[in-house]
Amino acid sequence: MCGISIDMERKPYLTPKQQKVLDFIRKRIGERLPPTIREIGEELGFKSTGTVRDYLKALMQKGLVRRMNNKSRAIELTERASFKIPIIGTIMAGKPNLAYEEIQGYVDADDLFLGRLGFDDVFALRVKGDSMIDAGIIEGDIAIIKKRPHADNNDIVAALLDNNEVTLKRLRSKSGKFHLEAANSNYAPIFEEFKVIGKLITVIRKY
Amino acid sequence: MCGISIDMERKPYLTPKQQKVLDFIRKRIGERLPPTIREIGEELGFKSTGTVRDYLKALMQKGLVRRMNNKSRAIELTERASFKIPIIGTIMAGKPNLAYEEIQGYVDADDLFLGRLGFDDVFALRVKGDSMIDAGIIEGDIAIIKKRPHADNNDIVAALLDNNEVTLKRLRSKSGKFHLEAANSNYAPIFEEFKVIGKLITVIRKY
DNA sequence: TGACAAACCACACAAATGTGTGGTATATCT
DNA sequence: AGATATACCACACATTTGTGTGGTTTGTCA
Numbered sequence: 001m002c003g004i005s006i007d008m009e010r011k012p013y014l015t016p017k018q019q020k021v022l023d024f025i026r027k028r029i030g031e032r033l034p035p036t037i038r039e040i041g042e043e044l045g046f047k048s049t050g051t052v053r054d055y056l057k058a059l060m061q062k063g064l065v066r067r068m069n070n071k072s073r074a075i076e077l078t079e080r081a082s083f084k085i086p087i088i089g090t091i092m093a094g095k096p097n098l099a100y101e102e103i104q105g106y107v108d109a110d111d112l113f114l115g116r117l118g119f120d121d122v123f124a125l126r127v128k129g130d131s132m133i134d135a136g137i138i139e140g141d142i143a144i145i146k147k148r149p150h151a152d153n154n155d156i157v158a159a160l161l162d163n164n165e166v167t168l169k170r171l172r173s174k175s176g177k178f179h180l181e182a183a184n185s186n187y188a189p190i191f192e193e194f195k196v197i198g199k200l201i202t203v204i205r206k207y
Numbered sequence: 208m209c210g211i212s213i214d215m216e217r218k219p220y221l222t223p224k225q226q227k228v229l230d231f232i233r234k235r236i237g238e239r240l241p242p243t244i245r246e247i248g249e250e251l252g253f254k255s256t257g258t259v260r261d262y263l264k265a266l267m268q269k270g271l272v273r274r275m276n277n278k279s280r281a282i283e284l285t286e287r288a289s290f291k292i293p294i295i296g297t298i299m300a301g302k303p304n305l306a307y308e309e310i311q312g313y314v315d316a317d318d319l320f321l322g323r324l325g326f327d328d329v330f331a332l333r334v335k336g337d338s339m340i341d342a343g344i345i346e347g348d349i350a351i352i353k354k355r356p357h358a359d360n361n362d363i364v365a366a367l368l369d370n371n372e373v374t375l376k377r378l379r380s381k382s383g384k385f386h387l388e389a390a391n392s393n394y395a396p397i398f399e400e401f402k403v404i405g406k407l408i409t410v411i412r413k414y
Numbered sequence: 415t416g417a418c419a420a421a422c423c424a425c426a427c428a429a430a431t432g433t434g435t436g437g438t439a440t441a442t443c444t
Numbered sequence: 445a446g447a448t449a450t451a452c453c454a455c456a457c458a459t460t461t462g463t464g465t466g467g468t469t470t471g472t473c474a
Contacts, residue, residue, distance in 0.1 A: 136345035
């Protein structure tokens with residue numbers, strides 16, 4: 001019951017057909033392009049464009065869809081409708097299909113790793129070695145770095161060393177002077193010259 | 208020079224204008240919708256749709272763009288052109304703008320965390336506690352789980368325990384019988400009854 | 415019974431969008 | 445000099461696509 005009530009708060013009631021229309025739009029947007037009105041009609045078996053427009057109107061009134069006038073395929077999903085992966089807590093046991101008991105929130109699939117950053121400002125490093133292991137960053141991880149020429153104390157940064165190597169370390173300031181610190185007691189702090197080229201915003205690890 | 212030559216192998220030569228057209232298409236696709244021919248023309252300052260079509264033809268011949276006939280906005284980027292975040296090694300120092308010296312590869316922004324999985328098969332867990340810390344999985348991480356009723360030895364799995372708790376642990380088999388193991392010597396292995404509900408495929412951490 | 419919403423359809427029309435033909439000018443390469 | 449590529453433009457036309465009006469049927473709720 002708990003999971004259902006959370007769900008109800010997030011989404012307005014949709015008729016089964018309206019849900020199908022929404023799902024089709026979502027599918028098409030995910031695959032490639034938002035559909036045209038006639039494409040929706042063909043998929044759902046409607047013979048009139050007016051029918052599809054009735055559905056779009058309903059979805060718009062319920063705040064799930066936004067459109068631009070007189071523009072082809074200009075259908076977009078609102079935040080309420082955008083795809084979210086549920087973050088679950090406990091799960092109902094003893095059922096053929098798992099039922100989420102406690103949904104703690106949602107991860108927006110689009111924003112998951114980059115948010116609304118421009119791609120231009122981002123690059124990735126593949127992590128080598130174990131110097132950041134105490135921060136949970138291990139060999140093979142992909143570190144997503146946002147380009148920035150400076151950072152704050154305790155930020156993990158990508159820094160350019162004198163030998164042109166790029167390294168991922170924690171930035172520390174001590175009496176007004178910055179140095180780099182590994183997250184592994186086997187490594188000594190780095191007091192050499194360096195340049196901050198970006199700040200760590202996300203770590204991704206694939207299995 | 209090294210970085211440039213790698214780049215050349217991946218991308219055919221584009222004139223500056225062609226690059227601008229491609230960038231605009233990419234931007235629009237990322238923002239919402241692929242542009243129409245006229246929208247491209249307006250953006251780039253072309254007064255004729257024919258001009259834009261010349262550019263699209265060039266981009267198609269170079270294998271960067273695909274189109275469908277007589278369909279509005281039906282422009283898509285091919286794999287060669289799809290957005291990739293560069294994974295860099297060393298970086299050229301002493302320049303006003305950083306220049307990538309050694310590009311080891313690219314992370315495809317779309318595939319980055321889910322690949323081409325259907326969303327239906329995926330859910331997320333927010334990691335609590337430190338029981339997987341030796342595997343580099345720490346509190347607050349988002350664990351992306353692919354639903355599966357079984358897994359192999361040494362896989363990290365989401366498992367449902369008798370008390371309806373879901374836990375992230377490593378699956379181990381010993382003499383034909385499975386149990387769960389933490390990646391932290393402070394925790395004892397779990398030999399109770401459990402059910403595998405999915406396999407860990409990706410870990411994401413945001414800073 | 416009447417009001418209302420959901421769930422359809424037909425069809426005309428307008429606007430947006432893609433296509434095709436035929437140009438011009440400039441630069442490069444052979 | 446001729447071939448080729450880039451880099452544009454104008455304009456007509458076909459097709460796609462969105463809009464608008466006016467219906468019918470079914471069920472629910474007051």
